Amino acid sequence: MRGNHVRRRLKAGEPSIGTWLSLPSPEAAEYCSQLGFDWLTIDAEHNPIDIRTLAQMFAAMAATNTAPMVRIPWNSGENFKRVLDAGAWGVVVPMVRTREEAELAVASARYYPEGDRSVGGGRAAMSFGTTGEHYLRHANNEILVVLQIEHITGVENADAILSVPGVDACFIGPNDLAASMGIGLGVPLESDNPALVEAIFEIRDACKRNGVAPGIHTSGAAGANQRIEEGFQVLALARALQDMPR
Numbered sequence: 001m002r003g004n005h006v007r008r009r010l011k012a013g014e015p016s017i018g019t020w021l022s023l024p025s026p027e028a029a030e031y032c033s034q035l036g037f038d039w040l041t042i043d044a045e046h047n048p049i050d051i052r053t054l055a056q057m058f059a060a061m062a063a064t065n066t067a068p069m070v071r072i073p074w075n076s077g078e079n080f081k082r083v084l085d086a087g088a089w090g091v092v093v094p095m096v097r098t099r100e101e102a103e104l105a106v107a108s109a110r111y112y113p114e115g116d117r118s119v120g121g122g123r124a125a126m127s128f129g130t131t132g133e134h135y136l137r138h139a140n141n142e143i144l145v146v147l148q149i150e151h152i153t154g155v156e157n158a159d160a161i162l163s164v165p166g167v168d169a170c171f172i173g174p175n176d177l178a179a180s181m182g183i184g185l186g187v188p189l190e191s192d193n194p195a196l197v198e199a200i201f202e203i204r205d206a207c208k209r210n211g212v213a214p215g216i217h218t219s220g221a222a223g224a225n226q227r228i229e230e231g232f233q234v235l236a237l238a239r240a241l242q243d244m245p246r
Helices: 005-011 026-032 051-061 077-085 099-109 132-141 152-156 158-162 174-180 194-209 221-229
Strands: 016-021 039-043 067-071 090-093 144-149 169-172 213-218 234-237
Touching: 005 016, 005 067, 005 144, 016 026, 016 067, 026 039, 026 051, 039 051, 039 090, 051 067, 051 077, 067 144, 077 090, 077 099, 090 099, 099 144, 099 158, 144 158, 152 158, 152 174, 152 194, 158 194, 169 194, 169 234, 174 194, 174 213, 194 213, 213 221, 221 234
Parallel strands: 016 039, 016 234, 039 067, 067 090, 090 144, 144 169, 169 213, 213 234
Antiparallel strands: none
8 A cells, every 4th residue: 555655754744845736637637746746735625626527636646656635625524535535645624713623524534443434435545556455444544634724713722623633734724814814815825914924823833732744825935945944844835836945
C-alpha cells in the first residue's frame, strides 16, 4: 500500500506545498499533478464538481507522487464516505467552529474503532495501489484529516477544536476569517490588518500547542516562503505556480 507522504511530512514538522483545483477536469488534474506539488486539493465546496468527475480526477493523478485531496462541500458523513471511497488521500473540512464539529469530522474519516466511516466499495484501494482488504486494515493510518478554521468563532474555540485526537492539520481561510471579523471581503492573503494577523497567529499557536500542522492560503511563492518562516507547514499557492518556494 502506498504511504501518504504528506501525512508523514507534516508529522515530521516539514512544510508541504500544493494548490487548489477548481476546474471539473481530469485533464487539468493530470497536468497539475506533473508540476511537483506534494498534494492537490480539488475544491468541491465552491465549484460544480460531481462525484464521478472527482473520481476521474483522482484516477488521472494516480501515476504521480502528488497526493489527491478534496475539500468537501460540508462536514457531513455522506460527503466523507463518497470522496474517500472515490480515492481521496485527505479531506479538507470547511468552516469548523466547535469541538463537536471536529469530532464529527475525525469520526467520519476513520473506520472502527477510531471512527464510524461506513465500509463499502469504490476505487479507494486502487488509489493507494493495494487490495481492498489491505486498504480496510491500514486506511486509518493514511487518510489525512484537515480542518479549516475560517470564522472568528473557530478562533475562539481553537484549542478545543485542535485538541481532538485524529486531527492532522488545520487550514486557515484568510478571506472567510476576515469577513467573519467585519474586516471586509477579498482582503490580501498576506494582509497586515492587525486584528486579522493576530487571529491567524492565534490559530497557528493553538496548532503548535496541540501537535497539529498549521496551514494557510498564500498569494504565491513569496507568500509561501513568508508563511514557512512564520511556522506554517501546509501552504496552498493561490497563483504564481512558477518559482516554487524553497
